[in-house]
Amino acid sequence: MNYIENIYVCLAAPLLVAALCLRSRRRLTMLFLLAGMTACLLSSYISTFLAAAHGVDALVASLEIAPVVEEGMKFFPLLFYLLVFEPRRETALDEALVIAVGFATFENVCYLTGSGAENVVSLLVRGFGAGAMHVVCGVMTAAGLSYLWDRTYLRVAGTLGLLGLAATYHAIYNLLVSQTNAAAVIGYLLPVLTAILTAALGGRFRQTRKPA
Amino acid sequence: MIETLENGVQLAVVTVCLFFSLRRLARERERAFELLALFYTCYLLGDLYWQLHLFFYQQTPRVRYISDVSWLASWLFLYCLLRHVSTPEERRFRQPLLCVPPVFAAAMCAFFLRYGAYLNNLVTALMMSLILIHIVRGLLYLRGSAPPRRALYRAALFFCVCEYAAWTASCFFWEDTLANPYFWCDALLTISNVMLFFAVRKAVSA
Numbered sequence: 001m002n003y004i005e006n007i008y009v010c011l012a013a014p015l016l017v018a019a020l021c022l023r024s025r026r027r028l029t030m031l032f033l034l035a036g037m038t039a040c041l042l043s044s045y046i047s048t049f050l051a052a053a054h055g056v057d058a059l060v061a062s063l064e065i066a067p068v069v070e071e072g073m074k075f076f077p078l079l080f081y082l083l084v085f086e087p088r089r090e091t092a093l094d095e096a097l098v099i100a101v102g103f104a105t106f107e108n109v110c111y112l113t114g115s116g117a118e119n120v121v122s123l124l125v126r127g128f129g130a131g132a133m134h135v136v137c138g139v140m141t142a143a144g145l146s147y148l149w150d151r152t153y154l155r156v157a158g159t160l161g162l163l164g165l166a167a168t169y170h171a172i173y174n175l176l177v178s179q180t181n182a183a184a185v186i187g188y189l190l191p192v193l194t195a196i197l198t199a200a201l202g203g204r205f206r207q208t209r210k211p212a
Numbered sequence: 213m214i215e216t217l218e219n220g221v222q223l224a225v226v227t228v229c230l231f232f233s234l235r236r237l238a239r240e241r242e243r244a245f246e247l248l249a250l251f252y253t254c255y256l257l258g259d260l261y262w263q264l265h266l267f268f269y270q271q272t273p274r275v276r277y278i279s280d281v282s283w284l285a286s287w288l289f290l291y292c293l294l295r296h297v298s299t300p301e302e303r304r305f306r307q308p309l310l311c312v313p314p315v316f317a318a319a320m321c322a323f324f325l326r327y328g329a330y331l332n333n334l335v336t337a338l339m340m341s342l343i344l345i346h347i348v349r350g351l352l353y354l355r356g357s358a359p360p361r362r363a364l365y366r367a368a369l370f371f372c373v374c375e376y377a378a379w380t381a382s383c384f385f386w387e388d389t390l391a392n393p394y395f396w397c398d399a400l401l402t403i404s405n406v407m408l409f410f411a412v413r414k415a416v417s418a
């Protein structure tokens with residue numbers, strides 16, 4: 001057993017204390033970091049349950065079940081924020097990124113406790129790869145939604161569509177890194193390159209669009 | 213072998229269509245190209261995941277959430293695209309023939325349910341009903357006139373027909389040879405993706 005609940009309590013406690021001491025936007029950011037970690041914990045329960053329900057092993061679950069579950073769970077705090085607080089586009093993108101960072105951080109800590117911390121190169125690759133992937137998926141969903149949020153039918157369809165897109169991207173990453181050769185290298189590099197490309201090209205698409 | 217080759221060609225064609233959609237989006241900032249790019253991206257990633265899984269594990273995914281979710285997402289964006297180009301008057305248009313798409317989708321769903329995947333088949337039928345109702349309504353509303361968006365409705369109809377033809381063929385033919393009609397239907401599906409790009413370009417430039 002790797003006692004992920006105990007790890008969660010240990011990591012969440014100082015974040016909760018910090019959230020109580022901070023004010024306004026910074027408090028919100030700390031809460032979203034906590035929400036990302038909570039999403040990771042709950043995702044592991046749901047993925048395990050669905051894997052047992054379908055009678056598949058851990059590898060198949062990581063390739064075919066976990067991506068959908070994890071992207072869905074990461075999305076709920078953001079959806080709540082968008083619906084209740086109606087934030088500005090830049091704020092929503094920032095908070096989506098924080099949720100993804102919280103998720104990736106907790107996931108990496110659980111990976112550490114399960115696989116050990118001896119091999120720093122492997123941890124570096126895993127840390128950047130998984131971290132970038134979660135951030136890319138979270139930002140992809142948030143950025144897409146912020147552009148599609150002005151019409152009701154686009155909100156609904158766009159939400160479901162972007163979740164599907166993020167889940168598939170996540171699944172392709174898991175599929176590639178589950179290999180042991182050049183495919184794994186491509187898999188680990190893919191989110192990092194996507195993040196760099198998105199940051200470089202994002203400015204071109206951030207200008208005012210024609211009215212819909 | 214034929215399936216791998218055919219999937220590879222489809223992936224390449226959809227990638228090129230996506231590239232040109234993004235180029236158009238960067239230049240013209242039109243929502244139609246935004247939705248088309250999202251459609252192509254979801255379709256591409258669903259195909260890519262399917263093909264990679266076949267390549268690495270020599271079998272299709274056991275639990276089909278990922279590819280099905282991706283293709284469903286692409287149909288959602290196709291629906292949004294069709295709705296975006298239509299006018300409010302067109303969306304209020306009513307005609308008895310609009311009953312045909314849901315009846316057709318329900319009948320095909322009942323047929324496909326024999327092969328399992330109950331939730332996926334029901335959701336697919338619902339999605340296809342929505343898309344086909346929109347297409348049929350648009351074509352009936354625009355009957356007798358020739359606005360540019362008719363081309364988009366025709367391209368989308370061709371896309372849906374190819375999808376249903378491919379699904380039906382896959383129920384009866386399983387050989388990995390050129391004689392399998394599934395591959396012909398999938399090839400037509402690839403062509404329909406290209407048609408969609410030109411149809412959107414025509415609809416937007418008017």
